[in-house]
Amino acid sequence: MKHFLNTQDWTRPELDALLGQAAKFKRSKLGDQLKGKAIALVFFNPSLRTRTSFELGAFQLGGHAVVLQPGKDAWPIEFNPGAVMDGDAEEHIAEVARVLSRYADLIAVRAFPKFQDWSVDREDTVLRSFAKYSTVPVINLETITHPCQELAHVMALQEHFKTPDLRGKKFVLTWTYHPKPLNTAVANSALTIATRMGMDVTLLCPTPDYVLDERYMGWAADNVRESGGSLQVSHDIAQAYTGADVVYAKSWGALPYFGRWDAEKPIREAHRHFIVDEAKMALTNSGVFSHCLPLRRNVKATDGVMDSPACIAIEEAENRLHVQKAIMAALANQ
Ligand code: CP
Numbered sequence: 001m002k003h004f005l006n007t008q009d010w011t012r013p014e015l016d017a018l019l020g021q022a023a024k025f026k027r028s029k030l031g032d033q034l035k036g037k038a039i040a041l042v043f044f045n046p047s048l049r050t051r052t053s054f055e056l057g058a059f060q061l062g063g064h065a066v067v068l069q070p071g072k073d074a075w076p077i078e079f080n081p082g083a084v085m086d087g088d089a090e091e092h093i094a095e096v097a098r099v100l101s102r103y104a105d106l107i108a109v110r111a112f113p114k115f116q117d118w119s120v121d122r123e124d125t126v127l128r129s130f131a132k133y134s135t136v137p138v139i140n141l142e143t144i145t146h147p148c149q150e151l152a153h154v155m156a157l158q159e160h161f162k163t164p165d166l167r168g169k170k171f172v173l174t175w176t177y178h179p180k181p182l183n184t185a186v187a188n189s190a191l192t193i194a195t196r197m198g199m200d201v202t203l204l205c206p207t208p209d210y211v212l213d214e215r216y217m218g219w220a221a222d223n224v225r226e227s228g229g230s231l232q233v234s235h236d237i238a239q240a241y242t243g244a245d246v247v248y249a250k251s252w253g254a255l256p257y258f259g260r261w262d263a264e265k266p267i268r269e270a271h272r273h274f275i276v277d278e279a280k281m282a283l284t285n286s287g288v289f290s291h292c293l294p295l296r297r298n299v300k301a302t303d304g305v306m307d308s309p310a311c312i313a314i315e316e317a318e319n320r321l322h323v324q325k326a327i328m329a330a331l332a333n334q
Pocket residue numbers: 046047048049050051142149292293294
C-alpha cells in the first residue's frame with residue numbers, strides 16, 4: 001500500500017502520471033474515481049486552500065470528505081508509544097488511525113512543527129504515526145514538507161512554459177521576511193521538486209543559518225545527480241535573480257535558532273529587503289513568480305509583483321485541486 005508522504009518516495013514516472021491525470025481533471029472536473037469512497041482530513045493547523053480543495057476535490061470525484069480538528073472538534077491525541085496518558089490527550093494514535101481506517105478509504109493529515117525543538121519536529125512524528133497505524137493510504141497535507149504544493153507548483157510551471165520538461169530553467173527559491181518564524185516545509189519541498197525536475201536551483205537566503213535541513217539538502221543533491229541541473233546556495237540577491245526563469249518565495253525560521261526565536265529576530269528584521277519587488281524581478285529572464293499562499297502583501301512580495309502577469313500564484317493554488325484529485329484517485333484505487 002502506497003502513501004503520499006513525500007514526492008521523494010515516488011518515482012519520476014509515477015509523479016509524471018499524477019501530473020498527467022491532474023491535467024485531465026483540469027480539463028474535465030467531474031469523475032467517479034472516488035464513488036462511494038471517503039477521506040478523513042485531519043487538521044492540527046488552519047487552512048484555506050488545502051481544506052477547500054480536498055473537500056471539493058473528493059466531492060467532484062463522487063467521494064465524501066470528513067474534516068476533523070483534534071483538540072477542537074475531535075479528541076486530543078497522544079503520539080508517544082508507551083505514554084501514561086494522564087495529560088490532555090484522550091486517545092492514542094494507535095486507536096485513532098485504526099478506527100479512521102475502518103471508516104475512510106484515505107486519511108490525510110496536516111501537522112505543523114511545534115517550533116520548540118527541531119530535532120523533535122524533524123521526525124515528523126504525527127504524520128509517520130498515522131502512516132504506521134493506518135491500514136489505508138495516508139496523504140501529507142503539510143507537515144515538514146508539502147508535497148501536494150510541489151505538484152501544483154510544477155503543474156503551473158509546465159503550463160506557463162508550455163512544456164513538461166523544466167530542465168535548464170534557472171529556479172530561485174528565495175527566503176523572504178515575515179514577522180514570525182515560519183515552517184520550512186514549503187522551502188524543503190520547493191528545493192526537492194525543483195531539483196527533481198532537473199532545474200538549475202539557487203537557494204537564496206540571508207545567511208548560512210537559513211540553509212535548510214541536511215535531509216532536504218541531501219535529497220536535492222541526490223536529485224541533481226539523477227536528474228541533471230544544479231544546486232547552489234547564495235546570499236547575493238542580484239546574483240541570484242539575474243537570469244532567473246522562476247522566482248519562488250517563502251519565509252522560514254533559521255534552524256540553528258529553532259525554539260530560540262528572540263535570538264533569530266534581529267537577523268530576520270535586518271533582511272526585510274529580501275522582499276520580492278519589481279526591481280528584483282527586472283533582473284530575471286522575464287521570470288515567473290509564485291508563492292504557495294497565504295502571502296502578506298508588501299512584506300513578502302509587493303502589490304506590483306503580485307498583480308503582475310508574471311505572478312502565477314493563483315494558477316498554482318487552483319492546481320492544488322487538480323493534483324490532489326489525481327493523488328486521491330491513484331491512492332484509493334491502487
Ligand atoms: N498553500 C496552502 O497549503 O494553503 P493553506 O495553508 O491555506 O491550506
